[in-house]
Amino acid sequence: MSLTSYFMEATYLIASILFILSLKMMSHPDTARRGMFLAEGGMLAAIIGTLIGAHIVTWTWILAGLTIGSIVGAWMAVTVPMTAMPQRTALSHAFGALAAALVGIGEFMVNIGDLGPVKRGALGFEIILGALTTTGSLIAAGKLQGIIQGKPIQFRGQNILNLAVLAALAGCFFYFWFHPEASAVFYSMLGIAFLFGVMLVIPIGSADMPVVMSLLNSYAGLAAAATGFVLGNNVLIIAGTLDGFSGFILSVLMCKAMNRSITNVLFGGFGAAVAGPTAATAGGVMREISIDDAAMQLAFANRVIFVPGYGLATAQAQHAVRELAELLEDRGVTVKYAIHPVAGRMPGHMNVLLAEANVPYSALYEMEQVNPDFPSTDVAVVIGANDVVNPDARDNPKSIIAGMPILEVDRAKSVIVLKRGQGRGFSGLENPLFFKPCTSMLYGDAKTSLSHLAQAVQRV
């Protein structure tokens, strides 16, 4: 081994250590940012090490790629609004996975003769995971951006067709494993994996996106780890595995927060065929409330809890809610925010939005922390959230969301629900909360309603 190769390996070791340290520092918001600087340093070290130690002979393509990538990446980093964070992250999963898949194709073109059975297996995984994550993430991004309809796209025999495609994929994988020279099979495997990514994500509804995002995150990481096995490169294995496991842990957490299994999310097609039978439980009338009455309730409350949901993000109402909360705090009201783990479209979505609006994180409470507070709360304000506050999940064992842990806003003395219209939420499920005597509805765009409320509170 030459001196430059030793240097390269040293940078890889440093990068691995820095990546792990940076994730450790993620455990607290005060240290997280410094941690990311470490990770950036590690990445830079690994890149410089590679450029020096990997016997680079042609610089044109490298410089072209680095330049274009940096410009596009920096542009995205600066311009993407916080409300579009789920789409941005999905797109980013697609880019990462595509890079892994392309590296795999390159290895196939050049080095396939030298790869032993284990590396061939890793290469197969890399190609399959990379390709299906690429298209799957693109579909997810399309759904989140509203380019593709958010409702699950389902048809008869879908699961059977999916299984058939999966079988074909497995067939290609094993054939390729034993006959690495068959490039037609290799490229079919690539094509089928691209197709499978699409089919995997189209039947999943928008409300389940937090799970899908986490899973795709996991796959993208595992694709990078598989690349590490193919290239015999430890830093790729370490970084990929960290990403893979982080995504996996998040998927499990998200599933727990919905009381569903991962298979159920992937193949259940939640939200398509459920509108009928469960609706019978709810009844009565929804009581509407005027801005002034609502403002009066808020202004004379002692404790108020805001419960944000995806509607807060679509209405971009995070600043409006913070302004209202500040006015209330000035009047001596204790204000908290209750965050359900699956509120929004990706893990932690609401926290980021509220942080953007300058809400201190000490006012953001997790579900387990805040649920005991609801009975002593005067007003709970639900902003564009639906399923995560649906008492049916707790009370009605027949409901399809039965057993899902919820924010128990119905235990508060009164509830104000900010809602766009009288329609049902994304899951198409009737919500008995809206019919309770303690609940009143405030219809309209969340942002407008909140700023009107703020004005009315000032007049009180």
Added chain:
Amino acid sequence: MNPAVLIASVYVFALAAFLGYQVISRVPPLLHTPLMSATNAISGISLIGSLVLAGAKGYPLPAHILGCVAVTTATINVVGGFGITDRMLKMFRSRTAPAKKEEK
């Protein structure tokens, strides 16, 4: 593959998985979005594989071109991912800072 190298790789994988589980389960839900964005940026480490493909000795032109595309997408991931993670983490603060009124 040399069996010793393979075994070492499997060790690395298993230890990284264990360590990842330990480290990441400590991250509070508050930071789950930045976490996802950060791990995604870190997995942009496939950039180093792409760099080799795009410019190293012994690879033909088609491989260089594939590598160039891979370098581009991986760089977008790294630069964009770290950039946006930093932007998010900057926003998390513990208490109402005096600077808050300016941003309206």
